[in-house]
Amino acid sequence: MSDADSVIAAIFAAASEDERCSPAAEGLRELYSEGAWEAPKIVEAIRTAGDDAADQN
Amino acid sequence: MRLTRIEITGFRGALPPFPIELNEKSFFIYGENGRGKSTISDALELWSTGKLQTFRREKCGLDAAIHVDATEATIEVLPEGSGPLKRTLRGSSVSAPKRRDDSGDPSHALGLPLLRHETVRDFIEKSPGDKKREILALVGLEGLNDFRDAIRTAKSEAKRAREEAVGATKAEEARLSDKTTGRATVEAAEELRVAAKLPNPITDLDELRNGDLHAASEATTPDRPGEVEKLTRVLEDALKVDLKPWNDLIADQESVTRKAVATLVREGRSVLPHWREESCPLCLQEYPGEHLATELEERIAELADIEERFSDAEAPLVASIATWRSLKGAIEAVARIAPEGGWSNSDSLKAAQAAASDHADSLEAASRDLSAAPPSPTLTLSGELDSMRGEASTGVSPQQAAQTSLALLKEQQERVDEASAKLAAAVATEKSADALLEIAERKVGAAITEAISGLGDLVAAYYLKVSGSKLYSKVRVEYDGTHRAGGTEFSIRYDDREDFSPPQRIMSNGQLNALALAFFLARTKVEGGQWRTIVLDDVVGSFGGIHRQGLLGLLEAEFSDWQIILLTHDRTFARHALVRLGSGWEHQRIDGWSPKGGPVLVSGNPLELLRKRLAEGKGPDELGGVARQAFELELSRPLEKLKYSIEYHSNGRYTAMEYLIALRRGLKAAKSSIADEGVFARLEADSFVINLTAHDQPILDGAETADFDQLVKDLAKVRSLFKCEKCGDPAWMRGERAGKHTCGCKALSA
Numbered sequence: 001m002s003d004a005d006s007v008i009a010a011i012f013a014a015a016s017e018d019e020r021c022s023p024a025a026e027g028l029r030e031l032y033s034e035g036a037w038e039a040p041k042i043v044e045a046i047r048t049a050g051d052d053a054a055d056q057n
Numbered sequence: 058m059r060l061t062r063i064e065i066t067g068f069r070g071a072l073p074p075f076p077i078e079l080n081e082k083s084f085f086i087y088g089e090n091g092r093g094k095s096t097i098s099d100a101l102e103l104w105s106t107g108k109l110q111t112f113r114r115e116k117c118g119l120d121a122a123i124h125v126d127a128t129e130a131t132i133e134v135l136p137e138g139s140g141p142l143k144r145t146l147r148g149s150s151v152s153a154p155k156r157r158d159d160s161g162d163p164s165h166a167l168g169l170p171l172l173r174h175e176t177v178r179d180f181i182e183k184s185p186g187d188k189k190r191e192i193l194a195l196v197g198l199e200g201l202n203d204f205r206d207a208i209r210t211a212k213s214e215a216k217r218a219r220e221e222a223v224g225a226t227k228a229e230e231a232r233l234s235d236k237t238t239g240r241a242t243v244e245a246a247e248e249l250r251v252a253a254k255l256p257n258p259i260t261d262l263d264e265l266r267n268g269d270l271h272a273a274s275e276a277t278t279p280d281r282p283g284e285v286e287k288l289t290r291v292l293e294d295a296l297k298v299d300l301k302p303w304n305d306l307i308a309d310q311e312s313v314t315r316k317a318v319a320t321l322v323r324e325g326r327s328v329l330p331h332w333r334e335e336s337c338p339l340c341l342q343e344y345p346g347e348h349l350a351t352e353l354e355e356r357i358a359e360l361a362d363i364e365e366r367f368s369d370a371e372a373p374l375v376a377s378i379a380t381w382r383s384l385k386g387a388i389e390a391v392a393r394i395a396p397e398g399g400w401s402n403s404d405s406l407k408a409a410q411a412a413a414s415d416h417a418d419s420l421e422a423a424s425r426d427l428s429a430a431p432p433s434p435t436l437t438l439s440g441e442l443d444s445m446r447g448e449a450s451t452g453v454s455p456q457q458a459a460q461t462s463l464a465l466l467k468e469q470q471e472r473v474d475e476a477s478a479k480l481a482a483a484v485a486t487e488k489s490a491d492a493l494l495e496i497a498e499r500k501v502g503a504a505i506t507e508a509i510s511g512l513g514d515l516v517a518a519y520y521l522k523v524s525g526s527k528l529y530s531k532v533r534v535e536y537d538g539t540h541r542a543g544g545t546e547f548s549i550r551y552d553d554r555e556d557f558s559p560p561q562r563i564m565s566n567g568q569l570n571a572l573a574l575a576f577f578l579a580r581t582k583v584e585g586g587q588w589r590t591i592v593l594d595d596v597v598g599s600f601g602g603i604h605r606q607g608l609l610g611l612l613e614a615e616f617s618d619w620q621i622i623l624l625t626h627d628r629t630f631a632r633h634a635l636v637r638l639g640s641g642w643e644h645q646r647i648d649g650w651s652p653k654g655g656p657v658l659v660s661g662n663p664l665e666l667l668r669k670r671l672a673e674g675k676g677p678d679e680l681g682g683v684a685r686q687a688f689e690l691e692l693s694r695p696l697e698k699l700k701y702s703i704e705y706h707s708n709g710r711y712t713a714m715e716y717l718i719a720l721r722r723g724l725k726a727a728k729s730s731i732a733d734e735g736v737f738a739r740l741e742a743d744s745f746v747i748n749l750t751a752h753d754q755p756i757l758d759g760a761e762t763a764d765f766d767q768l769v770k771d772l773a774k775v776r777s778l779f780k781c782e783k784c785g786d787p788a789w790m791r792g793e794r795a796g797k798h799t800c801g802c803k804a805l806s807a
Contacts, residue, residue, distance in 0.1 A: 004200030008201070011204075011496055011500045018492050020489055020491075020492035023489075024489055037207050039210035040211075043211045043215050046486045050489065
């Protein structure tokens with residue numbers, strides 16, 4: 001049986017492979033590891049990753 | 058870990074210390090309603106969790122759990138292998154579990170499995186999503202709940218942000234549309250540019266966005282206040298010119314004549330160079346040209362004074378002409394830079410402009426014709442200059458208005474662009490959050506599916522044991538990830554034909570309870586944890602006889618190494634348990650309760666207890682309940698052990714007389730030699746006595762202690778009838794010891 005941490009690690013791995021959320025995957029992983037896994041911060045991490053990607057383009 | 062001892066003080070129905078010696082054994086506790094049975098389960102719940110779900114559901118403060126005559130409640134529990142841990146309830150505040158010396162590990166109290174009827178049903182009635190949460194906690198994946206919930210909330214927030222961005226963009230677009238009055242933005246911008254007299258045509262939105270409207274606007278903005286001030290000054294100048302010297306001189310006819318002569322003489326001199334004749338041009342007499350020239354110079358000298366006087370007087374007139382021409386020009390200039398909507402005194406301006414022009418012409422004519430200068434015209438403009446100054450400072454010209462509108466249009470387009478950019482970002486964020494949630498749901502679903510696959514099999518096995526029905530099969534706990542929220546639900550197959558989910562679609566109330574109970578027992582078994590104790594409080598409320606027997610069978614088969622504390626107010630279930638459950642169980646009953654004394658817990662076989670109470674001199678009011686229990690147990694035991702049939706009652710509850718009738722019918726059908734024993738006839742009368750005394754409002758005058766003495770003798774007789782006279786084994790042991798029994802007891806011949 002999987003434990004919660006291994007399931008969450010698998011979620012982040014899948015997120016980094018999915019083009020819809022891959023720009024944010026690393027930031028989200030850091031957010032979780034910092035114990036700051038809260039909805040507003042998740043939204044901010046995704047939005048910031050999107051802005052960065054847009055700037056690079 | 059099992060429970061060794063409980064002591065409840067000042068809590069609910071227990072005022073003085075109410076100790077229960079459990080000694081790690083399983084306990085079956087029977088008590089009528091209102092005898093303090095729930096005091097025990099509530100005390101264990103509060104001790105383990107610090108809460109009382111029933112109180113919370115009813116929005117009742119914990120202080121209400123303190124006995125009305127106590128100031129605080131204490132619950133001290135001695136878990137196996139640990140020191141006693143006590144919790145104290147003061148007001149609505151409950152302390153952590155601790156030892157008397159304030160030491161101890163509070164975690165030893167946590168997680169005591171305790172099931173109530175309402176808890177069991179609550180689970181069945183939960184939504185699939187809530188069931189999933191419980192199951193996640195069960196299989197040790199509770200961390201996923203918070204993880205997934207945060208993503209789900211983030212997704213909702215992203216969606217809300219996107220919806221707000223859509224609203225904001227639409228609002229900005231609507232404002233833009235207001236500014237273009239229904240035309241395309243570029244078209245409206247170009248029209249405004251033309252009106253504002255700005256260079257560089259606007260042919261697309263980028264030219265609007267990038268155009269330097271601010272600089273152009275400054276360059277062409279008229280100095281309206283300045284122009285009005287200039288007009289004011291010119292008007293003042295025009296009106297203050299003094300033409301009196303001119304008019305006085307004109308009034309002197311001789312001076313005028315002399316001036317006219319002087320003019321002629323001067324003009325004559327001007328034509329003299331062209332004169333070639335030697336005669337006078339006027340009289341045609343011989344007059345040489347040089348003489349004429351000299352004479353003209355002489356005349357000019359004579360007339361110089363009058364010319365000087367006219368020159369002095371004409372200077373203000375000439376200046377006045379210029380001033381009035383300037384006034385006309387100043388009025389034209391001010392009119393040209395009128396504010397949006399025009400000057401409020403535009404008519405006066407037009408009139409003043411015409412008057413200034415006419416007056417200037419008149420002054421010119423006066424100068425030319427040597428006539429009197431007309432008086433200055435009356436202009437209402439003089440009284441309107443203050444208001445014009447006000448308008449000049451606030452109003453804008455059509456050109457400037459166009460410039461301003463164009464600038465506002467540009468700003469609004471920028472707001473639309475900004476709102477659109479935010480919307481695009483919000484859409485992208487929501488899309489990412491959506492994708493993240495999809496991934497999380499998929500992974501969590503797979504983990505749950507893996508985790509519950511084994512649990513489902515155990516639930517199915519337990520349900521089959523409790524229900525004893527093969528009509529419902531293939532009980533499964535399934536994760537449904539087809540919808541976004543995901544969820545966990547039971548599925549059950551009916552008659553081996555069709556699967557139903559949720560089971561409410563097809564199962565009865567009792568069956569649902571059995572299913573939920575099977576789930577909780579399976580969960581407790583799988584979960585493990587520190588406890589080997591389960592508290593079951595009135596969980597068989599909707600169970601019929603089969604389900605009750607099934608539950609007892611399940612507990613015997615699957616939880617023989619567990620400590621079960623089974624509480625019930627159902628005497629039929631208590632009787633079933635007494636017959637069925639083996640030597641590992643303590644059977645106790647809460648025999649009485651008083652406000653000051655609390656519950657009275659007694660143990661032992663009801664018949665022995667009845668005998669003891671009779672010896673203690675108890676009266677009928679204290680004997681009825683235990684007498685009924687003894688009666689039912691002593692008759693139902695052979696009935697069930699010998700598998701004699703009894704008329705079916707769906708609730709499994711029978712009266713003493715029904716047991717007696719069924720037993721006698723079974724013995725007669727088996728042609729037993731004891732069927733006609735006289736004791737059975739006496740027991741009919743005994744059952745009557747029980748009915749008089751054992752109900753809620755007993756007819757105490759109808760029974761005497763002697764009746765209970767007789768009942769004890771009769772029940773002892775029944776017990777002896779079913780025992781081998783030689784070996785003392787019960788009659789129903791014959792089958793189990795086939796081949797070894799040689800005794801000839803009467804029961805064996807049945």
